Amino acid sequence: MDSQAEIVRNDNLAHTYFRLTFTMRRAAVPRPGQFYQVRCSSSIDPLFRRPFSVHRAVRGRDSLSVEILYRVVGRGTEWLSQRKRGEPLDVLGPFGNGFLIDKSRDAVVLVARGIGTASVYAVGEEVRRTDTKREIFVLIGARTEERVLYESECRKLGTVFVYTDDGSKGFRGKAPDLLAHLAREKRIPERFYVYACGPARMLQDLATLSRDLGFHGQAALEERLGCGFGACLVCACPLRPDAIVRNQQWEKPALHWSDDGTQVYSLVCKDGPIYDLNEVDWDEWTA
16 A cells, blocks of 8 residues: 555547556556545545546555546636646555456356446456457447447457437347347357446346346446544445355445344445445445
8 A cells, every 4th residue: 555656648439438547666566346445636625535536556676556537527627637747646545345357158248338338348357368368349439329338349358339319329228128138139248247337227237137137237336425434424335244255355334234134234435345236235325
């Protein structure tokens, strides 16, 4: 965990989307799905750091090069978008549990919307690094064609399917609708494993679809992080008590149980941000 980083590039990809590259010394190589906490200010305003998931990470001879994708949505990210090459950056991390990379031969389906492409792209690169022949399908989309992000890069991983809300490019509809369509039309293999990152409603619909189609998957929850270290409790996420996944990588040290054991909450910043698709109580999370 190192707070001294230097900006290498800060490119405007499209509209309000940026790709930031920074280098860190004496830094651990992050797992896909982990995140960094970045101070997006030269003062104490905004006070809280901003979390950014790992897009790519490359180990050099004496440093680590990290890429993050971000969207300008407020004062913090606006400040970040104005940073230049050579400037220092106050970074902590990596944090979080990261994706569990499925080791089966099932096809991999990466599902993302907008900036959610950052997390699942890292998964795709890791899968491709360890298995050059495994089939990878990437579902990416946005509201309109102009906001579809990273299509050409995703084609380096595998077969890409694009969706837009208005039908201006690719499939008209949402990601779960497209996935159901592809499965129904047998345009993807019968057996596949899903890694997803996007809005909570999209993830909820994928969880429902997973029970209908019989696939397994994981989701990155990145919508509600505050302090990033378990103090503010804003990221408390309801889980299904009978579906909790715990292992060496997913230890879940911050679970909070009700006295009668019928309800349990997880802190996304400490236990996540990655969860099994069917682990989250989506009805309560999206309420």
